[in-house]
Amino acid sequence: MAQLYYRYSTMGAGKSIEVQKVAFNYEEKGQNPLIFTSGLDDRYAESGIVASRIGLQRKAISVNDEMNIFDIVKKYNDLFRVDAVIIDECQFLKKHHIMELTDVVDDLNIPVMCYGLKSDFKNELFEGSYWLLAMSDKIEEIKTVCWCGKKAIANARLIDGKVVYEGEQIFVGGNESYTALCRKHYKKGLVMPYHEESKDLITRYERLSKEEKDSNE
Secondary structure, X not given: OOOEEXXXXXXXXXXXXXXXXXXXXXXXXXXXXXXXXXXXXXXXXXXXXXXXXXXXXXXXXEEOOOOOHHHHHHHHHHHHOOOEEEEEOHHHOOHHHHHHHHHHHHHHOOOEEEEEEOEOOXXXXXXXXXXXXXXXXXXXXXXXXXXXOOEOOEEEEEEOOEEEOOOOOOOOOOOOOEEEEOHHHHHHOOOOOOOOOOOOHHHHHHHHHHHHHHHHO
């Protein structure tokens, strides 16, 4: 039996990578995943793109507030057979979108996997995440960590490098405008100190080895 899955996390946990990985796994087995993403995500040159921070991207159907997702899935299913529906940025969906996804599961027997944030920068639920928590068959957390190493639970909004707690809920941005923090550092508004050193351990080791070699010559 098909089910509705909700997989949530904070920013930077690899949700969009997971979307593309799941879609690839279906396609590798000769099956047809149908991918949607929110039309509110304007970080890229065109709408309808699922893109990860490591550079992977693929086309998706862009969802607007008026769209009936069930009708779109049924149309594709009648033409091609849809084996799974995968949603990125599901926090931006409206209540009616979530109810349409339950119809995809219950009436078309197609599994639906939703990926997105649970809460906004005020740590309050989005409309989409609220209804997914209420209606999903299975709820899973994709974990990531704060800069201190503890589990991240909050999406902090940054303006000029400082954590802010007031403003409009919907403000799409990348790493420049949000960071994932643990509860303690979210409450205190403490973000990782800026440094230009590469995070790549191999590059850092090679640089250190070269510096030691140069100092011995």
